[in-house]
Amino acid sequence: MDAETRIPICSDRDLVPARAKGRALALELGFSRTDATLIATAISEVARNIVVHAGRGEVVMSPAIDGRRCGLTVIAIDEGPGIRDIEAALTDGWATRGGLGLGLPGARRLMDEFVIESPRRQGTTVTMRKWRDGSDARAPAAEARRA
Secondary structure (H helix, E strand, O other): OOOOOEEEEEEEHHHHHHHHHHHHHHHHHHHHHHHHHHHHHHHHHHHHHHHHHHEEEEEEEEEEEEEOOOEEEEEEEEOOOOOHHHHHHHOOOOOOOOOOOOOHHHHHHHOEEEEEOOOOOOOOEEEEEEOOOOOOOOOOOHHHOOO
């Protein structure tokens, strides 16, 4: 599995297929069902932020291989107004649109790597990555079949 998967995000309806595809890709890569659910939840959080704050964007998912590790990379991209204060946005309870303020900090806790790039008025890109525990990059499909 080398190809990336792109899911356009334009409304709340798009969160379900983005979540489902992320979970399916995680299972295919050999993640446990629990980790696949955590990944799907993180995808849902960043996709929801796209809908609420930018109106439209996309989620891009692809396998990640780093030496002997295997994982999943998720990139959420929008062309919205950007995040004025990234540090504040990553604080539990900080919200700009009446939400609970759990989206970005929650997604960050669920994934192993989390980076936000958000130049003012140029959109936001969130890159998240989850690595399989004890992964061997050579055999993710075989492990996925056992799950």
